[in-house]
Amino acid sequence: xxKNILSIVTLLAVSVVLFSACDKDDGKPVVYYQTQDQMARxxxxxxxxxAAEKDVFNxxxxxxxxxxxxxxxxxxxxxxNPGYTTNLLGLDATAFTNVLATDVLTGSTTGVxxxxxxxxxxxxxxxxxxxxxxxxxxxFGGPMATMNPGLTSDNVGTNDKAFLTSFxxxxxxx
Amino acid sequence: MKLKRVLxxxxxxxxxxxxxxxxxxxxxxxPAVTNQSTDITDIYVxxxxxxxxxxxxxxxxxxxxxxxxxxxxxxxxxxxEFNIDNNGDAVEDLVIQxxxxxxxxxxxxxxxxxxxxxxxxxxxxxxxxxxxxxxxxSPSIATGIGGIKVFAGPRDDPFFFDLNQFKKIIAxxxxxxxxxxxxxxxxxxxxxxxxxxPKSLLNATTGKVNVWVETKKKx
Numbered sequence: 001x002x003k004n005i006l007s008i009v010t011l012l013a014v015s016v017v018l019f020s021a022c023d024k025d026d027g028k029p030v031v032y033y034q035t036q037d038q039m040a041r042x043x044x045x046x047x048x049x050x051a052a053e054k055d056v057f058n059x060x061x062x063x064x065x066x067x068x069x070x071x072x073x074x075x076x077x078x079x080x081n082p083g084y085t086t087n088l089l090g091l092d093a094t095a096f097t098n099v100l101a102t103d104v105l106t107g108s109t110t111g112v113x114x115x116x117x118x119x120x121x122x123x124x125x126x127x128x129x130x131x132x133x134x135x136x137x138x139x140f141g142g143p144m145a146t147m148n149p150g151l152t153s154d155n156v157g158t159n160d161k162a163f164l165t166s167f168x169x170x171x172x173x174x
Numbered sequence: 175m176k177l178k179r180v181l182x183x184x185x186x187x188x189x190x191x192x193x194x195x196x197x198x199x200x201x202x203x204x205p206a207v208t209n210q211s212t213d214i215t216d217i218y219v220x221x222x223x224x225x226x227x228x229x230x231x232x233x234x235x236x237x238x239x240x241x242x243x244x245x246x247x248x249x250x251x252x253x254x255e256f257n258i259d260n261n262g263d264a265v266e267d268l269v270i271q272x273x274x275x276x277x278x279x280x281x282x283x284x285x286x287x288x289x290x291x292x293x294x295x296x297x298x299x300x301x302x303x304x305x306x307x308x309x310x311x312s313p314s315i316a317t318g319i320g321g322i323k324v325f326a327g328p329r330d331d332p333f334f335f336d337l338n339q340f341k342k343i344i345a346x347x348x349x350x351x352x353x354x355x356x357x358x359x360x361x362x363x364x365x366x367x368x369x370x371x372p373k374s375l376l377n378a379t380t381g382k383v384n385v386w387v388e389t390k391k392k393x
Contacts, residue, residue: 030295031295031296031392032293032294032295032392032393033252033253033255033293033294033295033296033390033391033392033393034292034293034390034391034393035292035293035388035389035390036206036207036210036212036252036388036389036390036391037200037206037207037212037213037214037388037389038214038386038387038388038389039200039214039216039217039386039387040217040384040385040386040387042200042216042333043200043335045200046200055206055207058206058207059292061265061290061291061292062257062259062264062265062384062386063263063264063265065264066264102264103386104259104264104384104385104386105217105219105384105385105386106382106383106384106385107219107220107228107382107383107384107385108221108381108382109228109373109376109378109381109382109383110381110382111221111381112221113219113220113221113228123382124218124219124220124221125217125218125219125220126218126220126221127218127220127231127332130334132334132335149350150349150350150351151343151350151351153351153355154335154336154339154340154351154355155336155351155352155353155354155355156334156335156336156354156355156356156357157334158334159330159332159333159334159357160330160334160357160359160360160361161330163332165223166223167222167223167229167315167323167325167368167370168313168315168325168329168366168368169229169231169368170231170329170330170332170366170368171329171330171332172313172329172330173240173243173309173328173329173330173363174240174243174330174361174362174363
């Protein structure tokens with residue numbers, strides 16, 4: 001009797017496993033996919049993550065990135081720019097790297113979408129946005145974007161091909 | 175002068191920490207995926223020509239020379255997934271998934287995923303499908319359920335950056351960028367997935383979405 005109950009329990013457990021691993025409609029096993037690479041704001045991993053942790057950052061889900069990486073990002077920022085005080089957004093090192101460490105790209109659904117165009121700040125990323133200059137200014141430019149002038153622009157302001165005004169927007173390949 | 179020297183030393187030590195090899199924006203930034211079909215180069219999110227729509231672009235397999243572009247292909251075992259958080263907690267409320275099969279890119283979503291985080295399954299039924307545009311052909315564009323538009327295939331890499339000079343600065347062998355700079359990505363291609371979605375499908379009651387892209391491989 002005891003053994004029977006055990007068998008029934010085992011059977012139930014097995015069938016639960018089987019059912020939960022099957023599509024309801026066609027009975028085929030569910031195929032799962034696992035994160036290999038991840039990205040939001042441009043060049044964040046490149047600039048702020050140590051070589052040994054690049055894969056870790058790329059597979060840490062954004063809601064867990066802040067706790068895992070904010071302090072490391074702050075240390076990296078101060079290594080890159082030991083004279084950092086605040087930046088054009090008025091953010092001190094801790095506030096700035098707290099924002100960056102949760103790596104998501106915000107997109108406005110009501111207005112202009114731009115990484116930074118003088119008015120709109122982090123409301124999207126358009127193809128023509130000079131995102132590298134924006135990041136260099138925020139890292140090196142100080143509160144008025146006037147510090148370290150040799151480091152606040154790479155002096156490449158446009159793409160090598162013109163973008164399209166209509167879908168699919170990106171230029172034809174070379 | 176002193177500031178410059180201090181900065182240079184700071185940059186140099188940072189360069190040593192990162193082994194002196196740096197890539198951008200996300201081009202081959204991770205040892206595990208470099209030169210693989212799962213390597214993401216960039217994500218873009220912007221208002222469409224029709225301002226009622228939002229465009230999502232995922233670029234993969236960067237630094238393709240023109241001569242190597244025709245042979246590059248999407249991997250049938252890799253999902254390219256746009257994750258969309260519409261309530262500010264950095265957890266995806268919706269996903270848009272693309273996977274190639276038989277020369278076509280099949281799209282799923284935008285749809286609420288059955289689980290969040292690093293493991294995914296294809297969600298619901300396909301909402302759009304488009305023939306992958308071969309190198310040298312004019313773009314094949316399809317419109318799916320709800321007016322979703324999709325393109326998949328090689329495009330010019332829209333990213334521009336004097337990465338080589340940046341690397342010199344980080345390595346301490348240069349103290350500033352050049353004028354003019356030199357775009358390290360000029361003349362190179364990527365494999366793009368471009369999706370245009372009516373904003374009404376995104377449930378963005380706060381007026382914004384937080385987006386990130388992931389490549390996920392079959393396990």
